[in-house]
Amino acid sequence: MTSIITTEQLSKRYRRTTALTDCTLRIPAGRIVGLVGPNGAGKSTLLGLVCGLLTPTAGSITVLGDRPAAGAAQLARVGFVAQDAPVYSRLSVADHLRLGARLNPRWDMALAQRRVQQLGFDPAQKAGRLSGGQRAQLALTVAAAKRAELLILDEPVASLDPLARSAFLRDLLDFVAELGVSVVLSSHLLGDLERVCDHLVVLAASRVQLAGDVADLLALHYRVSDGDALPPGAEVIDAHIARSTDPIPGTDHPHLEELGLAYMTRALVPVEASR
Numbered sequence: 350m351t352s353i354i355t356t357e358q359l360s361k362r363y364r365r366t367t368a369l370t371d372c373t374l375r376i377p378a379g380r381i382v383g384l385v386g387p388n389g390a391g392k393s394t395l396l397g398l399v400c401g402l403l404t405p406t407a408g409s410i411t412v413l414g415d416r417p418a419a420g421a422a423q424l425a426r427v428g429f430v431a432q433d434a435p436v437y438s439r440l441s442v443a444d445h446l447r448l449g450a451r452l453n454p455r456w457d458m459a460l461a462q463r464r465v466q467q468l469g470f471d472p473a474q475k476a477g478r479l480s481g482g483q484r485a486q487l488a489l490t491v492a493a494a495k496r497a498e499l500l501i502l503d504e505p506v507a508s509l510d511p512l513a514r515s516a517f518l519r520d521l522l523d524f525v526a527e528l529g530v531s532v533v534l535s536s537h538l539l540g541d542l543e544r545v546c547d548h549l550v551v552l553a554a555s556r557v558q559l560a561g562d563v564a565d566l567l568a569l570h571y572r573v574s575d576g577d578a579l580p581p582g583a584e585v586i587d588a589h590i591a592r593s594t595d596p597i598p599g600t601d602h603p604h605l606e607e608l609g610l611a612y613m614t615r616a617l618v619p620v621e622a623s624r
């Protein structure tokens with residue numbers, strides 16, 4: 350299976366802070382990947398390494414079969430939207446599209462204009478006058494029209510209200526299907542991404558705690574309580590969730606949000622304290 354992102358023992362230190370430790374991942378192509386973890390877990394650091402904005406302290410990383418940001422061709426294949434949906438506040442919506450066309454060799458003006466129209470934007474409107482949700486949509490439009498093969502979105506919905514969040518994620522799903530692009534999007538809250546992601550990476554305390562296709566991960570985990578008899582080889586993740594390749598009779602599978610939370614809790618709180 351083709352991987353879009355492969356990391357091997359990837360680590361990143363900033364002076365005295367270890368932001369990412371021994372991160373080994375294989376992310377298959379064609380997925381919408383939810384990268385989830387609490388504040389300071391290392392999400393932005395990992396995304397910065399994927400985009401080539403940061404260099405590793407140790408280990409290796411390959412993105413779309415090459416070194417991140419290896420050259421102009423590689424840069425054109427990856428679209429990145431940093432936290433807080435950066436747009437140029439003094440430029441109009443139309444200016445953003447013109448700028449996109451000048452900077453990106455594979456720019457799809459028809460797609461950009463169609464999305465601007467669907468969103469009901471006035472092309473002459475200055476980006477600084479758009480709402481937070483509209484700015485996020487504009488940044489997403491610019492990233493999508495770049496016709497990248499991989500879209501990296503760092504906390505794209507963090508500053509949006511629930512309605513804008515829902516609209517943003519619905520639009521994302523629409524054009525991911527249309528463009529056949531792979532997406533990695535980060536959030537503190539798995540609940541934000543649960544509806545859209547089909548691959549999950551949980552980061553906490555600078556380490557990958559859990560990674561895999563959502564369907565596989567859910568099938569491997571069970572909601573348990575104190576009295577449940579666990580099969581040999583089952584692993585207790587927290588007071589309510591166990592991992593087992595054999596079924597655990599009388600139990601059901603957790604929701605994705607519960608699962609992510611169990612792994613984050615295990616990483617951050619000693620097992621005894623979580624019981």
Ligand SMILES: Nc1ncnc2c1ncn2[C@@H]1O[C@H](COP(=O)(O)OP(=O)(O)OP(=O)(O)O)[C@@H](O)[C@H]1O
Nearest residue numbers: 363366367368386387388389390391392393394395
């Ligand atoms: N430029 C930097 N210099 C020093 N330390 C940094 C730098 N950037 C990040 N860090 C530290 O690295 C760790 C991981 O930060 P990172 O921003 O990657 O986490 P995050 O999961 O994206 O957090 P958040 O959800 O709060 O944005 C944190 O302890 C942070 O303080």
